[in-house]
Amino acid sequence: MDDPRRRLARTLGAGLVALLAGTLLASGIAPAAADPIVPPGASDAVTALAQANARAADATEASLDAAEQLRVRRGEADRTRREARDAREPADDARAERDVAFVDVDQISRAAYQGGQLDPLAALLGSESPQAYLERTTLLDTISTENQRYVQRFLDATAAAETAERDADARARDADRSAADAQRTADDAERRQDEADREVAAAEEALADADPATLAALRRGGTTKFPTNIPGSGIAIEALRVALTQQGKPYLWGATGPSTYDCSGLVQWAYRQVGVGLPRVSRQQALVGIPVSMQDARPGDLLFFNDPVTHVGFYVGDNKFLEAPQSGDVVKVSEVRSSLTGVRRILL
Numbered sequence: 001m002d003d004p005r006r007r008l009a010r011t012l013g014a015g016l017v018a019l020l021a022g023t024l025l026a027s028g029i030a031p032a033a034a035d036p037i038v039p040p041g042a043s044d045a046v047t048a049l050a051q052a053n054a055r056a057a058d059a060t061e062a063s064l065d066a067a068e069q070l071r072v073r074r075g076e077a078d079r080t081r082r083e084a085r086d087a088r089e090p091a092d093d094a095r096a097e098r099d100v101a102f103v104d105v106d107q108i109s110r111a112a113y114q115g116g117q118l119d120p121l122a123a124l125l126g127s128e129s130p131q132a133y134l135e136r137t138t139l140l141d142t143i144s145t146e147n148q149r150y151v152q153r154f155l156d157a158t159a160a161a162e163t164a165e166r167d168a169d170a171r172a173r174d175a176d177r178s179a180a181d182a183q184r185t186a187d188d189a190e191r192r193q194d195e196a197d198r199e200v201a202a203a204e205e206a207l208a209d210a211d212p213a214t215l216a217a218l219r220r221g222g223t224t225k226f227p228t229n230i231p232g233s234g235i236a237i238e239a240l241r242v243a244l245t246q247q248g249k250p251y252l253w254g255a256t257g258p259s260t261y262d263c264s265g266l267v268q269w270a271y272r273q274v275g276v277g278l279p280r281v282s283r284q285q286a287l288v289g290i291p292v293s294m295q296d297a298r299p300g301d302l303l304f305f306n307d308p309v310t311h312v313g314f315y316v317g318d319n320k321f322l323e324a325p326q327s328g329d330v331v332k333v334s335e336v337r338s339s340l341t342g343v344r345r346i347l348l
Contacts, residue, residue: 056196
């Protein structure tokens with residue numbers, strides 16, 4: 001019997017990503033900067049460091065999203081090219097059938113001409129369409145039933161060839177558009193990667209220059225000793241328990257574990273441990289599962305922050321959530337922040 005977790009993994013994997021035709025990248029909308037994670041009463045130095053972190057995290061998220069979209073777009077282009085090639089085969093077969101039928105019709109028309117009747121082939125070739133030809137001549141009334149069958153075969157084959165040719169041409173145009181979309185996405189992915197590299201470099205420089213007191217203030221708040229034995233059952237609770245075992249491990253832009261994490265990397269890693277594949281980026285993870293209100297949130301639900309989404313974590317109850325917050329900090333349980341924009345629940 002098929003494991004329900006594997007079914008869910010298939011549902012939430014690459015196929016989910018194929019539903020993102022309306023994502024920010026596809027629409028060309030650039031993401032807004034994430035709200036920096038600033039401890040209450042933080043100094044200007046801590047605030048500036050948090051802002052640098054937020055810009056780097058946001059740029060990294062956008063870069064990863066662009067890379068994933070590039071993979072999807074290229075896949076779409078390859079699939080559409082194959083469809084265009086495949087469409088040529090029935091078009092070629094239809095034309096071959098038309099050409100064979102034409103030989104029979106030609107013979108019929110010659111016989112009709114020699115008998116002093118209207119030259120139906122001339123009428124046929126001079127008509128805008130096979131149907132127009134039928135409307136212009138009385139061929140089917142002047143030839144035998146057997147010959148009528150040959151003529152009708154030619155008409156049907158001609159119509160089929162025209163339809164198949166139009167389909168093949170349309171698919172070829174779609175393939176060209178898909179290839180162009182993939183190239184634009186590739187250009188955007190390269191630009192996003194350059195932006196991320198610059199923002200991360202600036203944030204790393206700011207972290208390196210920060211004094212110990214500033215770094216300690218940046219990490220202030222939250223706990224790395226939250227209990228891992230969360231009661232309950234279901235895939236979300238299992239993923240949360242696994243994620244809680246990573247408390248205290250450092251944040252790193254773009255990391256997916258097992259020694260360092262960014263926010264969406266922690267969520268993806270935890271679900272992978274329980275047999276479920278999730279998208280890589282938080283704004284894609286925000287499309288998984290079903291939406292619930294914060295007042296109905298329960299442990300294991302995913303919390304999303306900022307608009308567009310740039311941060312994600314696991315709800316643990318009592319208005320707290322597990323997160324990989326920002327560089328210079330570690331995986332920990334924190335108070336839910338006011339920048340919360342959505343809650344999603346993953347069910348089997």
